[in-house]
Each structure stands twice: as C-alpha cells, then as structure tokens.
Amino acid sequence: MPEISYPKEVIRDLIEGKLPWNQLKSIISGYKDNDRFDKYVAVLQEKVPWQERILLPLTDELYIVQKGKERIVKCSCGYEFGDYRENWKLKALIHVRDTEAELDEIYPYPSKPEPGYCEMREHYCPGCGIQLEVDTVPFGYPAVFDFLPDLDTFYRDWLRRPLDTKLEFTDLSYELTRRWSAEGRESIKKTDTKARRRKKV
Numbered sequence: 001m002p003e004i005s006y007p008k009e010v011i012r013d014l015i016e017g018k019l020p021w022n023q024l025k026s027i028i029s030g031y032k033d034n035d036r037f038d039k040y041v042a043v044l045q046e047k048v049p050w051q052e053r054i055l056l057p058l059t060d061e062l063y064i065v066q067k068g069k070e071r072i073v074k075c076s077c078g079y080e081f082g083d084y085r086e087n088w089k090l091k092a093l094i095h096v097r098d099t100e101a102e103l104d105e106i107y108p109y110p111s112k113p114e115p116g117y118c119e120m121r122e123h124y125c126p127g128c129g130i131q132l133e134v135d136t137v138p139f140g141y142p143a144v145f146d147f148l149p150d151l152d153t154f155y156r157d158w159l160r161r162p163l164d165t166k167l168e169f170t171d172l173s174y175e176l177t178r179r180w181s182a183e184g185r186e187s188i189k190k191t192d193t194k195a196r197r198r199k200k201v
C-alpha cells in the first residue's frame with residue numbers, strides 16, 4: 001500500500017467539511033494514511049473542552065474516553081453516560097413520536113413511518129440538549145445498541161499498541177436494566193412499608 005500522509009490541517013478540514021470537492025474526492029477514494037486514525041483523534045481531542053483521552057469517536061458528539069481505569073461515553077459538552085459497554089441511549093433523554101400529528105412535524109409528505117406499527121425515538125443529551133440519535137422501531141423494541149466496539153482487540157491487533165488495562169468485552173446493558181429493576185422493586189417495597197406504617201398510625 002502506498003505511503004500517504006496528509007497534514008493534520010487537511011484532516012481537520014476534512015472533519016469540518018471545509019475541503020473543496022476535488023480534494024475531498026481524491027481523499028475519500030484513495031488509500032488511507034497509515035496514521036489517519038491518530039490524526040483524526042488528535043483533531044477531535046483539540047476540539048473538545050475536556051482532558052480525558054479519546055479512545056474512539058462514536059458519533060459527531062459522543063466519544064469513548066479513558067477516565068482513570070474506566071472507559072466511558074462522554075458528550076462533547078462534558079456530560080458522562082458511564083461505562084461504554086452499557087448502551088448510552090438508556091441514560092439519554094428520549095422523546096417518542098408515536099402519533100400521526102407528531103410524525104407530521106418531521107415528515108410533511110405522505111411517505112412516513114406508520115404510527116400504528118412503529119414509533120420514532122429521539123435521544124437527547126441530558127447535559128446540553130443536543131440531539132444524538134434517532135431510531136424508528138416497532139413498539140416495545142429494546143433500545144438499539146448501535147455500536148459496541150472491542151477496544152482491546154482494536155488497539156492490540158490493529159493499532160499494535162494495547163491499552164493499559166484490559167476490560168471484559170461484553171454488553172452490560174442488561175446488567176444495568178436488571179439493577180434498575182431491582183432498585184425499583186426495593187423502592188416500591190419501602191414506599192409500601194411507609195404507607196402501611198402511616199395507616200397504622
């Protein structure tokens with residue numbers, strides 16, 4: 001593969017959509033720089049207002065970062081969603097559109113999701129309110145986990161520099177909802193006990 005290396009400034013303009021079409025076309029259709037990932041992350045790191053090291057960008061606004069021994073999902077505003085192996089959408093603010101009127105606000109044309117069959121879930125950051133992701137799914141469908149990367153394998157086998165700590169590569173979302181469910185049951189029990197005590201008084 002030919003050795004190619006664009007200056008970081010070019011990669012920054014690429015990310016920000018400022019490159020003229022002819023240059024953009026030659027970059028996206030050509031071989032990738034061997035150090036493209038590092039330059040890409042370096043540009044992103046300069047753009048965010050916090051210090052934690054970016055391990056992998058997830059979306060335009062979300063990043064997996066190293067925080068102490070943890071790897072967490074963080075918004076560009078600084079809001080932290082917690083362990084990256086838990087679906088961050090479970091901790092986002094969610095607006096659901098499931099009526100004709102609510103969908104009409106987004107789709108002014110006849111072609112739109114059928115509110116009798118599915119719902120549109122808009123996910124927002126609790127820290128800055130930016131829209132992070134939109135899913136259209138059947139009613140009751142579990143929160144879609146878009147991307148759970150195997151970071152240890154990526155850094156060890158692809159970048160050839162293993163991360164300092166190794167974490168089990170597994171989806172922890174169900175552990176999280178199980179914990180919430182147990183906490184919910186516990187708090188209902190406490191409320192019931194209090195209510196029974198009040199009745200006795």
Ligand SMILES: [Zn+2]
Pocket residue numbers: 075076077078079125126127128129130
């Ligand atoms: Zn945010």
